[in-house]
Every structure is written in C-alpha cells, then in structure tokens.
Amino acid sequence: MIRPLRATQENVASGFDNPYLSFYLSIVMYQPAALDLAFQALADPSRRAMVDRLALGPASVSELAKPLAMSLPGVMQHLAVLEASGLVISEKVGRTRTCRIEPKAFNQAEQWIAERRALWERRFDRLGAFLEETKDED
Amino acid sequence: MIRPLRATQENVASGFDNPYLSFYLSIVMYQPAALDLAFQALADPSRRAMVDRLALGPASVSELAKPLAMSLPGVMQHLAVLEASGLVISEKVGRTRTCRIEPKAFNQAEQWIAERRALWERRFDRLGAFLEETKDED
Numbered sequence: 001m002i003r004p005l006r007a008t009q010e011n012v013a014s015g016f017d018n019p020y021l022s023f024y025l026s027i028v029m030y031q032p033a034a035l036d037l038a039f040q041a042l043a044d045p046s047r048r049a050m051v052d053r054l055a056l057g058p059a060s061v062s063e064l065a066k067p068l069a070m071s072l073p074g075v076m077q078h079l080a081v082l083e084a085s086g087l088v089i090s091e092k093v094g095r096t097r098t099c100r101i102e103p104k105a106f107n108q109a110e111q112w113i114a115e116r117r118a119l120w121e122r123r124f125d126r127l128g129a130f131l132e133e134t135k136d137e138d
Numbered sequence: 139m140i141r142p143l144r145a146t147q148e149n150v151a152s153g154f155d156n157p158y159l160s161f162y163l164s165i166v167m168y169q170p171a172a173l174d175l176a177f178q179a180l181a182d183p184s185r186r187a188m189v190d191r192l193a194l195g196p197a198s199v200s201e202l203a204k205p206l207a208m209s210l211p212g213v214m215q216h217l218a219v220l221e222a223s224g225l226v227i228s229e230k231v232g233r234t235r236t237c238r239i240e241p242k243a244f245n246q247a248e249q250w251i252a253e254r255r256a257l258w259e260r261r262f263d264r265l266g267a268f269l270e271e272t273k274d275e276d
Contacts, residue, residue, distance in 0.1 A: 027189070033183075034179075035181075035183075035186065036181050036182065036183060037181075039177045039178070039180040039181035040165070040177070040178070040181040042173075042177040042250075042251075043173075043174050043175075043177035043178040043181060044174065045173075045174060048173065048250075051254055052254065053258040054258075055254040055258050055260075056257060056258075056260060076226065089266075101234075101254075101258050103255065103258065106251055106254070106255055109251060110176075110248060110251040110252060110255065112186075113180075113182075113244055113247060113248040113251075114248060116189055116190065116193040116239075116244070117193075117245070117248065119193040119194060120193050120194075120195075120239050120241065123183055123194070123195060
C-alpha cells in the first residue's frame with residue numbers, strides 16, 4: 001500500500017525540473033504566517049510612516065500620531081497591526097506607551113526578498129555567461 | 139497671509155527633533171502606492187509560492203498552479219494581484235500565458251526595508267560607541 005507515495009512521486013516527476021525540486025518543495029511547504037503579517041503590516045503608508053519614525057529611535061504613541069492626520073485610536077489600531085506582526089514592540093511605563101522597532105521581523109522580510117533575488121540574479125548570470133560563450137564560438 | 143506656513147512651522151518646531159526633520163518629512167510625504175501594492179502582494183503564502191517558482195525562471199499559469207491546491211481561476215486572481223503590484227509580468231503567446239519576475243518592484247520593496255534598517259543600525263552603532271567611551275572613562 002504505497003499508493004500515496006507513488007502518486008506524489010509521479011506528480012513531482014511530471015511537475016518540476018528535478019534540480020530545483022527539494023529546494024522548491026521546502027519553500028512551498030514552509031510558509032510562515034509571520035511573513036504574511038509582516039508584509040501585510042508594511043502594505044499601509046501610515047504604518048510605514050510609523051516605522052520611518054521608529055527607525056530614528058523609540059517614540060511614544062502621541063509622537064507617532066503627530067505627523068499623521070489621524071485620531072489616536074486610529075494610530076493605536078495601526079500600532080496593533082505592527083505589534084501583531086512582530087515588527088514593533090511597545091511597553092507602557094506609567095501613562096506613556098513607548099514603541100520601538102524589533103529588527104528580527106524586518107530581517108526576515110528583507111531576507112525573504114533577498115533570497116529570491118539571489119536566485120534570479122544567478123539565473124541571469126548563467127544566461128549572460130551562456131551568451132558570452134556562444135558569442136566566442138561565432 | 140502667511141498663516142498656513144507659520145502654522146506648519148509651529149507644528150514642526152513642536153513636533154520633531156530638528157536634525158531628522160527634512161529627512162523625516164521627505165519620507166512621510168513620499169509614500170508611493172507602489173510599495174502598498176508590492177507588500178500587499180507578498181502578504182499571501184500562495185502568491186509568495188508563485189514568486190518562489192518564478193524566481194527559478196519564467197513559467198506558464200498552469201505550471202504556477204500545479205503545486206498549489208487551488209483552481210485555475212484562483213491562481214489567475216493571485217496572478218492579477220502580483221501583476222497589479224508590478225512584481226510579475228505576463229505575456230500571452232498563442233494559448234499560453236507565460237509569467238516572469240519583474241526585478242525592479244522587488245528591489246524597491248527590499249530597498250525600503252534596507253534603508254530603515256541602515257538607520258537603526260547606525261543608531262545602535264552610535265549607542266555602542268557611546269557606551270564604549272563611557273566604559274573607558276570609568
């Protein structure tokens with residue numbers, strides 16, 4: 001009764017270029033929700049403006065709110081999205097909530113893009129080398 | 139009648155640390171929708187899986203659909219989001235639509251994160267240098 005395994009192997013054989021298979025499956029199967037939340041958080045200009053401010057150093061919620069044409073509850077809502085994504089952490093001391101960047105989540109998002117870019121740049125390099133070789137043969 | 143300008147200057151004077159002001163305003167005021175769309179497009183695991191595949195080279199829509207447990211119309215919908223964001227472009231030749239990565243939009247998103255990271259890393263460096271100096275004084 002090895003049918004499910006064979007079916008998978010057949011799918012795999014018909015579906016992919018083999019050299020990339022293990023790499024490809026590993027990234028398709030490992031899709032952490034953390035990246036969903038990080039990219040989602042960065043998809044809003046107000047939240048990116050808050051990140052811009054926090055990149056310069058920790059800030060209170062009212063400092064974050066100041067340049068945004070937005071109510072404090074609105075800012076709190078955006079802050080909640082940033083905190084849920086792990087990009088920002090905040091701490092309340094007395095009556096002031098201070099927010100700061102959490103670099104780890106940014107690194108993960110940046111690395112995700114950088115790794116894909118490395119793949120297609122390598123491919124373009126190989127294509128360039130191939131064209132160069134072909135030119136020499138002429 | 140320079141009231142709006144004066145009001146802006148007052149807001150600015152009360153609201154920001156001056157050294158960062160021009161930089162900060164420039165990024166708050168320049169929030170291109172392109173980044174909204176790019177980060178939004180990357181916030182979905184199926185779309186990231188499609189990018190994973192396309193990082194290895196151009197692919198037809200049915201090749202993109204194969205590893206995803208998804209109908210072809212579902213894939214087309216995700217592809218539309220990727221194309222609207224500029225991350226992916228596609229071209230129909232005969233009956234086959236071939237998709238490929240558009241590196242420019244990825245570079246923009248990666249650069250946005252990298253620039254912010256450079257800011258807080260510089261800040262941490264300054265903090266480290268300060269602590270080092272203070273230690274020497276002890």
